[in-house]
Amino acid sequence: MNRSVRGEGTRSGGGTDTVVLDARDVHVVRDGRPLLRDVSLTVRTGEHWALLGANGAGKTTLLSLLGALVHPTHGTVEVLGRRLGTVDLRELRSLVGHVNPRHPLRSALRVRDVVLTGLTNSVEPQPRWAPTPEQEERADRLTGTLGLADRREARWTTLSQGERGRVLIARALMPEPRLLLLDEPATGLDLPGREQLIEALDTLREEHPRLATVLVTHHLEELPPGTDHALLLREGGALARGPVAEVLTDDLVSKCFDLPLALERREGRWSVRVTRTRRG
Template sequence: MVLQLEEVSLRRDGKWILQNVNWKIEKGDHWVLFGLNGAGKTAILNLLNAEYFPTKGKVNVLGKEFGKTYLGEKLRRLIGFVSSSIQQKFYQVDNAFEIVLSGGFASIGLYETPTDEMREKAISLLKEMGCIDYANRNYGTLSQGEKQRVLIARALMADPALLILDEPTNGLDFIAREHLLESIEKIANKPDAPTIIYVTHHVEEILPVFNKTILLKAGQVFRAGNTDEMISSEILSQFFDLPVDVNWKNSRPSLSKLQMVEK
């Protein structure tokens, strides 16, 4: 078991942000966490990163129950996290190579001397993510897509058991988005791949490797299960309270609104 949320509810500032969330992730599955803005996706991610603790219920990640077990640095390194909030924390003058290396220490900035083995691994990851050509460029000069690639490489430095990608294609044009998705798909298809949670509100970003999907709506689980069943015209029309049509092509879905015919 990689992750288990049992009847999890979260109250912040007098408001229930999550209510009775149940979610179980087993090793070998890759999940999409799908929901519109304000659905509670960020709240769940904050729980998984132990920034929040549930008001009710249990959060168990990689065999550790949050709130009852000392998480420790070792466990935190087993959770790779890439998000726009983290992207803003890095030093603009550090180069891409240094950013990736810092992932081996789970630090913002490089304060320890990396081993030769760590340097070799960082170079390998930079190549794997297509970032080696700008390894020596300052982080602050990189484009949004380049930064995301570097941060994914950084997250992989500690060989995480769980990799969380929070809206990783935000701000990318179509070409940059597809190139990044291609890299993510390669990571997911590796035999030693971490379990991936891909957070999005764009149906067209759902790759074939994401075999499971959880639909989050207004802080509650709307449905969860196999992606090809969850991402369907019938279920998403109920989810959006709007008639929509889901079209699958090359194992990727696209979404369009159905035109209502006046009687």
């Protein structure tokens, strides 16, 4: 039986853990148009969530709330125990790793220097700021985890789109956040770039078991094998949420995308095909 969209997610092992995100009955209205309607989501330490839905379903709007970039019109959002509207958003954003594939960097910084800007939450290195040897060592360790050990001295302007995406994940992890938000990280990647990114995210999950992640996509094929929870959004509302085994079903995903679909999962990876008629 499908989990009610008002139910809170639990860890796969049945235990509870620290809540890092808690959105309750959230509405977002812009210029009189509802972008989100009555959406709730609870994310705990070590959980890996996917936000899925068609274009315009509200995925990026919800991620902006979770990343403390915007306020809800109605409802409450708590990020790392801090409620939006009662805290300095700039300070709160510094505690969350937010990966935006449209990072505005234009200069030819080295990969190591781009990663280190995660400590200052800036696009370019801050004047008169210098990292400690320990911070440089962490930057090198993260670039290695993301499969970029041999590209540490490479220039940003020479990187492929896939390499840039992995650099930005390393950058987001520099302040040691408890939460990592990824907004369609596979956008614009070719097949090898996508697979390298997915492999890097799975390695990250293994090496940082208490890190919680929320990944936005509308392609199930882009989900790392470690994805354990999902929220389906349709026209700004929550269609279903909970463990992937309960949420990523033929019927629910078909309703989410308004298309008759058949899902298959093999070795943790999802594939989708269109069926001739909707099941049921």
